[in-house]
Each structure stands twice: as structure tokens, then as C-alpha cells.
Amino acid sequence: MxxxxxxxxxxxxxxxxxxxxxxxxxxxxxxxxxxxxxxxxxxxxxxxxxxxxxxxxxSKEYLIQAFYDRIHEEHLAVCLPALEKERSLKGRLLVTLRLKISTLEPYHQFAGVLFKTAADPRSPLNPFSPDSDPVRRASIDLFDHIIERSKVRVPKDLRVELPYLLWLYHMGIILFWIHDASLEHRRTYRLIDITVDLVVKLISLASNPLARPLRKTALRLVAELREEGS
Amino acid sequence: MxxxxxxxxxxxxxxxxxxxxxxxxxxxxxxxxxxxxxxxxxxxxxxxxxxxxxxxxxSKEYLIQAFYDRIHEEHLAVCLPALEKERSLKGRLLVTLRLKISTLEPYHQFAGVLFKTAADPRSPLNPFSPDSDPVRRASIDLFDHIIERSKVRVPKDLRVELPYLLWLYHMGIILFWIHDASLEHRRTYRLIDITVDLVVKLISLASNPLARPLRKTALRLVAELREEGS
DNA sequence: GTCTATAACCGGATAGAC
DNA sequence: GTCTATCCGGTTATAGAC
CATH class of the missing domain: 1.10.10.60 (Homeodomain-like)
Structure with a gap:
């Protein structure tokens, strides 16, 4: 197909x-x-x-779609080996995000266009669109893999949504990088350091049995937002 | 000028x-x-x-810039009177956001383009670009007004950043609305109800003296992200 | 199924006259 | 300030070759 x-x-x-x-x-x-x-x-x-x-x-835009695929492959190629040496969730996230940015590096000045078209709900390049399904799935799968082979234990309900949430988070980092005009994009790397730490702490907090009701509420909201249509 | x-x-x-x-x-x-x-x-x-x-x-895109101005004016025209009757922060935020969405309503199908161009860092339509400065300022000022004339008390450090943070939050709501294909955009209104509640609770939490260190850290991060360049 | 060559269409943008 | 003519580039159409 x-x-x-x-x-x-x-x-x-x-x-x-x-x-x-x-x-x-x-x-x-x-x-x-x-x-x-x-x-x-x-x-x-x-x-x-x-x-x-x-x-x-x-169309010319479809070259960008192909670019997504390419980037994902390149990222996997450097990321998977590096992940072998990391077992902590924090380390694994750090490695993944840093390598994502360095993979994208050569295309920084061209990256504006990516998100430009990506933000249009009717564009096939929108990462949420059906046309992007394969890459998006593959990308989310990577985050699934990151969690799966790490040492963390998260409750089932959170575990299910977590890959998607981390993918969203990683999209946010990329968006920041696109706008980042600092030297060698130091600010993006700093942002990664800070937020990965936060994210890991948050996951650990949310996994606490005491946080169960709050977690349920939050996850229901997330699930609702993911729904399509009506 | x-x-x-x-x-x-x-x-x-x-x-x-x-x-x-x-x-x-x-x-x-x-x-x-x-x-x-x-x-x-x-x-x-x-x-x-x-x-x-x-x-x-x-350019054709500059017509969109002018559209921003127009929308902001229309929003103010309905929003300010309505705000007169609301003194709680929660009520004021609800009114503001709901009226923003209803003001935008006639342009929903055309709104995709807005964010499309808005996401390009080099586009003058990017809401963070210098060209957008006047509208953005005006829009942030509205949130300043919302806080100022409400009953809430927030610590000075947070108070300074809050209008900007609320403006960002409101941009997020609009982004959601653009992608919202539900009937009469009910999901957006639901999202507003849920998140305004969260936001207000969060502000109250963050204003607690016990939360001071955490708040300081978070605000430092925010300030850093706002910086331009190097 | 792949590929070429060429002309044409369409719409955003510009130049230069008035 | 306003106009007409023109350019430019994405895209399409055609007609045919391997």
C-alpha cells in the first residue's frame, strides 16, 4: 500500500x-x-x-515530506547505537534529543519552511495529517522504545500515552530550535538539559500512587484532545 | 513612525x-x-x-497582518464591556477567551493560513517578529488589564511575566481551535473551561510563599527563553 | 512504468509611465 | 496614487520515446 x-x-x-x-x-x-x-x-x-x-x-512541498523521512532515518542511525549505552530514562532522552538537533543542524536555515507548511491543518505536511502518519508513527515508536528499554516503571495508563506525549514535547523542542538564533544553538541545548530534567521528574511524580486521581484527570484531558472530529 | x-x-x-x-x-x-x-x-x-x-x-500575506489588527480591535470592543461585570480572574479569563474565539469564528476556514505563515521565523507575520510587535503588545496589554483589575494577588516576579504567559496560553488555545473540526468548536470551548480552571489554580499555587524557590526557577527559565539572540 | 521536451496556464510580485 | 505591462516560478498538459 x-x-x-x-x-x-x-x-x-x-x-x-x-x-x-x-x-x-x-x-x-x-x-x-x-x-x-x-x-x-x-x-x-x-x-x-x-x-x-x-x-x-x-509538488515542491512533497519534497519536504520526503525530507522528514530522511531525517528520521538518519536520526535512528545515530540514535539507536548511542541508546545502547544508556539505561536511565533521563540519559536516553538527552541522547535522543541532542542527536535529533544535531541531525537537523545542516538544515537550520531551511527549517523555517518546514514548520510553516507543517502548521497548516489542511496541508499534507502537517505532522498530524494522514499523509504524515507513517513518519509520525515511526517517530512515536522511537519514544516507545526509549521508555521500554529504560529502567523506569510507569503506571499502565500513563505508559500508553507517554510515547505520544514525549513526541509532542520533542516537537516543541524543534520548534524552539527553529527560532533559536543563538550561537551554535546553545540555547536549544540548554533548553533540552533543563526540560528533560523536568520531564523526568514530572513522570516520576505522576507515577506516585498518591497522584493517581490527578493523573487520571490529566490523561483523560490528553485523550480527549487527541480525538478527531465532532 | x-x-x-x-x-x-x-x-x-x-x-x-x-x-x-x-x-x-x-x-x-x-x-x-x-x-x-x-x-x-x-x-x-x-x-x-x-x-x-x-x-x-x-504582499498578499500583509493582508493577514492587517487582519490581526482588525481582529484585535473587534475583540477589544466586545471584551472590555464584558470584563466590567467580572472581577474574578477565572471569570475574566473565561470571558476573554470565549469572546476571542467567537470573534474569530467567521474566519475559521481561513485561519489555517494564519498559523501557517505565523510559524515561519522569517515571516513578518510570525507573531514574535518585529513587524508584529504592535499587535502583540496590545494583545499582551489586554492580559495585563485582566490581571490588574481582578481581585487576585500575585507576587511581583510572577506578576511581571504573567501577561506574557497568558498571551502564550491564549495562542495555544487559538492553535487548537484552528485544528478543531468539532461541531461549533465545542471541543475548543471545553478546552477553555478545563484549562482556565487549571491555569487559575496553578497561579494560586505558584503564589504560595512555599512555592517561592520553584517559582523563581521556573521564571528564570521563562525569562531565558524570551531572550533574543546569542 | 519511466522519462523527455516543450509550451502553456495561473497567480504573486515588480517596473515604470502617468 | 494609480495604472498597464511584464516577469517569474509552481504547476499542468501534451505528445511521444524507451
Whole structure:
């Protein structure tokens, strides 16, 4: 079952061409920014016809969707090995978030566009949209893995929602990073240090049996907000 | 000192033309949405040349900036009288937020675009950008007024940051509303009810002398995040 | 199923005359 | 302040080749 934006690159060659176009585009985005890179220029640089670019990517925005996938893969590649050495939840979260930011680093100036389109509820690039389902799931799964293989014990009800909540939190960090103009994004790293500490403490507090009623209420609210429609 | 996007409409006639274009645009946005309304169509409907529209609004997006101003004015007009009858902080926040949503109501389907552009750090429409300074200040001032004329007592350090924090909170509510597809946006109103209650309780907790150290830490974090640059 | 080449459409934005 | 003409780039359409 292919997503509508992934026009079934069935053949070997098709796969290659698709990758070629995407790589070319991402490189150009990094170097000159998104707006300054025209579809014509991407096609020319990749030495394909412009129609071909549109054959693989329904629109310029879909190149961004593909970028999400790419980033997630790269992040996993560095993150999973690093996680092997960390068993505390705090350490695991720190590693994950820091590596996420460093993976995104080369694209900082281009990242504004990401969230720009991502914030439109009708855009397929909205991380909550159906089109983003696969990446989002994969990303949430990572947080599930982080909890699962850590030493923490959390109550079942919280355990279920926690990966999603941590994913939301991580989106917040990225949003901050996008706006962060400090040198080497030190403020983002500082924010990570501070908030990871808070988050872990909060989880521990919420796991206390005494906090059960409050936790139930809070989780009901969360569940309600996640619902779609009516 | 005029903002760069407000090309000094000094003359009577200029003021009129500007208003005409803006009104026409907003009406068309409401009826057919932002993307489906072309600058050409706006100009035609308003019976001005397209170049003239660009004389008053540097880009199509700047019409949105003007929309912010307009909404804020309308909100104030209904909100201030209603606030006269409410002295409790909780009641005042409820009134303010509910009226904000109802003021925005006619523009719900067009609102996606707002946050779309608003999320781009380089966009002048970003509510944190210098161009948005006047509206943002005015909006934060409203929250200052809400606290000031209410019965609550909050410690000085918190008092200073509170208007900004409440403004942020209100932005979060709007973001939720934009994504809210429920009938008559009931979920947003429910969210307001629940969270206003939480917020007020939290303020009261944070005002407790025992909470002083924690409050100091939290406020330092907030202050740090607000800083610009380096 | 992939891919090319080319022309055309559409709408945001700009230039320069008046 | 206002207009017309033009540019530019995303996107589509066409028609055909491997």
C-alpha cells in the first residue's frame, strides 16, 4: 500500500531517479534555501526533465515530506547505537534529543519552511495529517522504545500515552530550535538539559500512587484532545 | 513612525482606498478562503488596479497582518464591556477567551493560513517578529488589564511575566481551535473551561510563599527563553 | 512504468509611465 | 496614487520515446 505521494517507484531505476532528485533538491535547499531553489533548477541540476520531477513528487512541498523521512532515518542511525549505552530514562532522552538537533543542524536555515507548511491543518505536511502518519508513527515508536528499554516503571495508563506525549514535547523542542538564533544553538541545548530534567521528574511524580486521581484527570484531558472530529 | 508595511497612508483618500482593499479582501477570504482569492480578484472587486493593491499591502500575506489588527480591535470592543461585570480572574479569563474565539469564528476556514505563515521565523507575520510587535503588545496589554483589575494577588516576579504567559496560553488555545473540526468548536470551548480552571489554580499555587524557590526557577527559565539572540 | 521536451496556464510580485 | 505591462516560478498538459 503506497502513500498517494509515493507514486510506486517499482523499478530499480525509478528508485534511483527518485533518490537523485531528492538528494539534489535537499542539497540545493541547504545551500540556497527553499524559496530560492526553483523546481526548474532542481530538475536541471539533477539532469532530468521537470516533468520527471513532478512524476516523483506531486509538488515542491512533497519534497519536504520526503525530507522528514530522511531525517528520521538518519536520526535512528545515530540514535539507536548511542541508546545502547544508556539505561536511565533521563540519559536516553538527552541522547535522543541532542542527536535529533544535531541531525537537523545542516538544515537550520531551511527549517523555517518546514514548520510553516507543517502548521497548516489542511496541508499534507502537517505532522498530524494522514499523509504524515507513517513518519509520525515511526517517530512515536522511537519514544516507545526509549521508555521500554529504560529502567523506569510507569503506571499502565500513563505508559500508553507517554510515547505520544514525549513526541509532542520533542516537537516543541524543534520548534524552539527553529527560532533559536543563538550561537551554535546553545540555547536549544540548554533548553533540552533543563526540560528533560523536568520531564523526568514530572513522570516520576505522576507515577506516585498518591497522584493517581490527578493523573487520571490529566490523561483523560490528553485523550480527549487527541480525538478527531465532532 | 509607521511600520514598513503600512506605507504611510497620510491622505484622506489613501486611507479610504486602503480600507476598501482590506475590507474587500477579508470578505473574499471569508467566503472563498485565502488560497482561492487571487490578488487580481481582490483588485477587480475593489475596482482598483492590482498595482494599487500592492502599493498598500507589500504582499498578499500583509493582508493577514492587517487582519490581526482588525481582529484585535473587534475583540477589544466586545471584551472590555464584558470584563466590567467580572472581577474574578477565572471569570475574566473565561470571558476573554470565549469572546476571542467567537470573534474569530467567521474566519475559521481561513485561519489555517494564519498559523501557517505565523510559524515561519522569517515571516513578518510570525507573531514574535518585529513587524508584529504592535499587535502583540496590545494583545499582551489586554492580559495585563485582566490581571490588574481582578481581585487576585500575585507576587511581583510572577506578576511581571504573567501577561506574557497568558498571551502564550491564549495562542495555544487559538492553535487548537484552528485544528478543531468539532461541531461549533465545542471541543475548543471545553478546552477553555478545563484549562482556565487549571491555569487559575496553578497561579494560586505558584503564589504560595512555599512555592517561592520553584517559582523563581521556573521564571528564570521563562525569562531565558524570551531572550533574543546569542 | 519511466522519462523527455516543450509550451502553456495561473497567480504573486515588480517596473515604470502617468 | 494609480495604472498597464511584464516577469517569474509552481504547476499542468501534451505528445511521444524507451
Amino acid at each position: 503506497d502513500a498517494p505521494n509515493q507514486p510506486s517507484t517499482k523499478t530499480q531505476k525509478g528508485e534511483q531517479t527518485r533518490a537523485l532528485i531528492l538528494n539534489t533538491a535537499l542539497e540545493m535547499f541547504r545551500e540556497r534555501g527553499y524559496e530560492n531553489t526553483t523546481m526548474r533548477a532542481i530538475a536541471e541540476q539533477a539532469r532530468v526533465a521537470i516533468g520527471n520531477a513532478y512524476y516523483y513528487f506531486a | 509607521d511600520a514598513p508595511n503600512q506605507p504611510s497612508t497620510k491622505t484622506q483618500k489613501g486611507e479610504q482606498t486602503r480600507a476598501l482593499i482590506l475590507n474587500t479582501a477579508l470578505e473574499m477570504f471569508r467566503e472563498r478562503g485565502y488560497e482561492n482569492t487571487t490578488m487580481r480578484a481582490i483588485a477587480e472587486q475593489a475596482r482598483v488596479a492590482i498595482g494599487n493593491a500592492y502599493y498598500y499591502f507589500a
